[in-house]
Amino acid sequence: MIPAKAINLRVRPVRSVDLCFPVDGILAGVWRQADQGQREATGATQNDIHLLGKSVKAFDLAKFYALLGTVQSPTRFESQGPGKPLREVPLSAKLQPLGWGRLRYDSKSIREEMSESILFELRAEHIKAALDKAVGQRENIWVQKYENSVYEATKLAYDRTDPNSKINRLKKLANTSQVQHDRLDLEYAADFKEPGVVKQSVTGGSTSSYKVKTEFQDPKTTVQSWLTDQLVTTGTNSSSTRGYDYRVPRLENDAQLERAQISLLDEQLSAVSTTNYACGSQLERGAEELHPVGLTPRYLANDLAAIDLDIKRLQVAYIDTLLVSPIDGVVTGVFRNIGDSVRAAQPVVRIENDAEIYLVGTLKCRGLLQIGQSISVSTNLFDTTETRTVSGKVAAVRGHDSENELWDLLILCSNRNGDQPLFPINYNFDFDNTRVNVTT
Numbered sequence: 001m002i003p004a005k006a007i008n009l010r011v012r013p014v015r016s017v018d019l020c021f022p023v024d025g026i027l028a029g030v031w032r033q034a035d036q037g038q039r040e041a042t043g044a045t046q047n048d049i050h051l052l053g054k055s056v057k058a059f060d061l062a063k064f065y066a067l068l069g070t071v072q073s074p075t076r077f078e079s080q081g082p083g084k085p086l087r088e089v090p091l092s093a094k095l096q097p098l099g100w101g102r103l104r105y106d107s108k109s110i111r112e113e114m115s116e117s118i119l120f121e122l123r124a125e126h127i128k129a130a131l132d133k134a135v136g137q138r139e140n141i142w143v144q145k146y147e148n149s150v151y152e153a154t155k156l157a158y159d160r161t162d163p164n165s166k167i168n169r170l171k172k173l174a175n176t177s178q179v180q181h182d183r184l185d186l187e188y189a190a191d192f193k194e195p196g197v198v199k200q201s202v203t204g205g206s207t208s209s210y211k212v213k214t215e216f217q218d219p220k221t222t223v224q225s226w227l228t229d230q231l232v233t234t235g236t237n238s239s240s241t242r243g244y245d246y247r248v249p250r251l252e253n254d255a256q257l258e259r260a261q262i263s264l265l266d267e268q269l270s271a272v273s274t275t276n277y278a279c280g281s282q283l284e285r286g287a288e289e290l291h292p293v294g295l296t297p298r299y300l301a302n303d304l305a306a307i308d309l310d311i312k313r314l315q316v317a318y319i320d321t322l323l324v325s326p327i328d329g330v331v332t333g334v335f336r337n338i339g340d341s342v343r344a345a346q347p348v349v350r351i352e353n354d355a356e357i358y359l360v361g362t363l364k365c366r367g368l369l370q371i372g373q374s375i376s377v378s379t380n381l382f383d384t385t386e387t388r389t390v391s392g393k394v395a396a397v398r399g400h401d402s403e404n405e406l407w408d409l410l411i412l413c414s415n416r417n418g419d420q421p422l423f424p425i426n427y428n429f430d431f432d433n434t435r436v437n438v439t440t
């Protein structure tokens with residue numbers, strides 16, 4: 001045991017943080033965490049501008065980010081027996097291979113999840129509105145495209161093995177169009193040796209109409225008649241030639257085929273693309289080492305994941321307006337107030353954890369100090385007779401430039417006596433009343 005003398009020695013927290021927002025904004029509120037009894041009494045955390053000295057619990061943002069894509073399973077009610085209330089039971093995820101349609105975390109759910117840890121928040125109504133809109137639209141798109149019954153119907157309509165699928169019907173239609181062309185071409189060839197021009201006259205006619213007298217004989221009485229008010233067409237009574245129309249029937253037949261085939265090629269390309277999207281590519285399905293069933297939902301899942309990533313950007317944008325602490329600790333500084341404008345990275349609140357401390361300073365010791373050595377420090381608090389001792393290990397040390405016996409060092413110590421700290425943050429040890437012992 002080597003005695004040493006504390007030239008100057010003070011307490012610094014191992015963990016401290018100046019909290020700031022990653023975006024600019026206006027402070028809309030300041031919050032504190034409520035204890036369990038208060039939460040039960042009030043139902044939530046409460047607005048409190050007196051943050052200094054308040055205990056703060058850490059919020060794990062990284063873990064929360066990983067949960068943002070979680071979907072919310074719908075529920076149904078089951079009977080528990082006569083006279084018992086119905087029980088709400090979530091539906092199984094197995095019913096929907098691509099998951100359910102409603103994301104769990106809209107702006108309200110995010111706020112509720114983080115409420116006990118929020119210290120400050122920015123005005124963010126526009127972000128909340130955009131997020132809630134995107135979450136609702138995602139559910140609507142899911143119902144129309146990704147819900148299991150829609151997916152199964154799509155897969156059936158584009159199944160390559162089904163002769164009635166769209167892709168196979170398009171092949172039949174292309175073949176039918178070719179057969180129709182060939183038969184018409186045979187008929188045209190029989191009438192015309194060469195695909196010449198056909199000249200035909202175009203005629204027009206006129207009609208005449210007039211009122212007619214209609215009679216009928218009642219079988220029991222006399223003949224009655226009257227003059228109708230309607231015009232009755234009696235037929236065409238004249239014609240005239242308006243000109244000539246020229247056609248090339250065989251070439252028209254060829255052109256009609258080409259148009260039909262071009263249109264069908266576009267439809268077939270679209271059908272192949274949709275078939276690969278819904279049922280997996282033909283190359284993958286032909287590979288023996290891949291299980292066909294495993295291929296089917298992958299592309300749809302990729303598409304749905306892309307939608308979720310767009311929504312996650314809005315979720316993270318809203319989370320960026322809520323100030324939480326990454327460490328447990330106590331509020332030791334508040335630098336901004338409600339209504340203030342804050343810039344990104346501008347300190348708003350300071351949190352310090354006094355569970356572990358560094359003793360930082362200079363010791364005078366006739367001996368070699370090394371990292372890992374144990375050191376105990378005892379002192380009388382102010383002018384009292386109470387002695388407190390804290391022990392720790394050297395975390396960093398270097399010799400002093402001006403004198404061989406002086407050492408600049410950091411000593412890592414536990415600062416707990418039960419639930420209470422041994423020394424407050426920034427405590428300076430008195431030169432005369434402090435004793436230091438170094439274990440060799």
